Amino acid sequence: MRFLVSTIGSRGEAQPVTALAVRLKELGNDVKLVAPPDFEELVTGNGIDFTPVGPNLRNATAVKTTPDELRGLAEESVREQFRVVTKAAGQADVLVAGGALQHATRSVAESIGAHYVYASFCANTLPSPHHAPPAMLGRVPVNGTPEENLAHWDRQRHYFAFSRDTLNAERATLGLDPIDDVRDHIFGDAPWLAADPVLGPWPGPGELVQTGAWLTDDQRPLSPELAAFLDDGEPPVYFGLGSMRGAPDVARDAVEAARKLGKRVVLQRGWADLKLTDDAPDCIAIGEVNQQALFRRAAAIVHHGGAGTTTTAAAAGRPQIVLPHMYDQYYWGGQVERLNIGRSANAVTTEVLAEALQLSDHAAKVAVQVRTDGARVAAERLMAL
Template identity: 80%
Template sequence: MRLLLSTIGSRGEAQPVTALAVQLKELGNDVRVVAPPDFEDLVTGNGIGFTPVGPVLRTVTAVQPKPEDLGRLAEESVREQFRVVSQAAQGADVLVAGGALQHATRSVAESVGARYVYASFCANTLPSPHHAPPAMLGRVPVNGTPEENLAQWEQHRQLFAASREVLNAERAKLGLDPVDDVRDHIFGDAPWLAADPVLGPWPGPGELVQTGAWLIDDQRPLAPELDAFLAGGEPPIYFGLGSMRGAQDAAHHAIAAARELGRRVVLQQGWAGLRLADDAPDCIAIGEVNQQALFRRVAVVVHHGGAGTTTTAAAAGTPQVVLPHMYDQYYWGSQVERLNIGRSAAAVTTEVLAKALQLHEEAAEVGTQVRTDGAKVAAERLQRIAGVNRAN
């Protein structure tokens, strides 16, 4: 059976989509991933067919677009999605949209007669009276009463309305009727939640399919230099911002705070190109790394609050400090606080690090409860869906 998995997000969406693709391939399916060009090596390195969509994110996110350009860029993204996904989806039995702003995938599924599944990687990206929407366009909603939360979700719905015209124009080219509610069209009637039920449970209303987080079983060894550094003293503090464009001084402040506590630092450079302030032997800068292996050997994980990094740190049983920048990251910071496995903060201070260092017992306990089979659960369910679709 043939399945197409699509995302236009950063590594926090491309990596779980790839994890699902790997599990689907192991079940004997023909699988292809559509994702930004940045993640070709990630996808093909796991033996999965790859089709690029859109520009290189690492280059695009380095420049802050002008407000007047946002509408044009959004329209270009929708048209590009329709062009690429339409070509890649021929013969597919199931199309899966992984993450936000997947304007084309459901429409293309309709046009080729395939089943459609929308998967979210965080509970607060799906409407509920029990939480506020994720941060978008610089707005950071705050949880309130159910009525207040629903009012915020209505505002969230309106953010999608700007793309209705271009979406319907592309649907017309496929011979499809127009849609009125863009957001609910994308989410579909039965969205999935690819998040760990302990770390990010669905609060309701109603039930949905919560598979657990989609994680790649990363078997890559740590670089010899990093392995030697880790073995050369007490577990260090890890600091990394993933695909966020963090300021250099954020890393320098984190290193200073760690040093005040007598701790060494592993600094992941990430898309921000973070650099060490000096060449002292108590710090090491690294690039791409097996986080699953690394996080088990550090004292605290300081990060931006992406779904994947939060889950990997939690599964490692290591306390964390979340420095949220955008979208769902504020939610993950609140969940870390709720479970008392770390802290959420605007910046790294000695006090914040000291509090996180005291939470090893709590983090270790939660680590034993985090599921690592979410991608397999989702793959097996999709296999059944694909079989039903083919039979019909």
């Protein structure tokens, strides 16, 4: 079968769709993947045909824009998605959209008569009366009654509406009728949930396909420098914010908190280009890394609360501290608290870190329940469409 897998998001979306593409290819399918240019090495390094879409996100997220400029960039993104996805799709049998803001994928699938599947990586990005929607533009909705939650969802619907005219203009060029509700159009009639059922269960109403998280089997070795650091003492505290733009003092505070507890630190620079404040031997700064291998050797994991990082930390059986910044990260912080495998906080203090470290045994018990076969389950279901 021929598959096109597409995302327009950050590494939190690019990593899982790459995992899915790898599984589909292993099962003998022809697979192409569309993602922002930042992730070419990730995708091609796993042997998948890559097509870039949109600007380099790492550079784009560092530039401040006015609301009018943001609207113009969003409209251009819709047009670019249609151009790229239409060309890349060819005569694909199935188009998979991973994560939100996938304005073109369903329309292109309609135009070529292909199956369309929208996959979310977090339950609270899909409408339900049992949870509030994710944080948008700095607003963090609070869970309430079913009626209050649904009201939150209705208020957020307009975030998608700005692109309707551009989307419909592109649909017209494909000979398709206009749509009224952009959000419902993107989510489709039967969205999938690519999240672990223990960490992020679907609360309802109704049933949906929950495959488990889409994880790669990362076999990359740790660098000699990092391996030597790990071998030279007790398990360290890991600190990293992924593609978030964290303030430098957040890393400084985390290092100070760990040192007060006699813990070493592995600091991942990430897109914020975090730096250590000194060259003491109890800390090491690193770049891109095999998190699966590193997390198993950590005492605790401090991170931004992305779906993939949260799942990888949970599967490693290590306690975690979530420092949420946006979107679904507040949800994942809440889930970590619910399962008592870590803490969600605004900053890393000695007290918060000490509390998290006390949860090591419980985190190890939860780890054995975390599924690692989600990408394979999803690939097999897609082949059965």
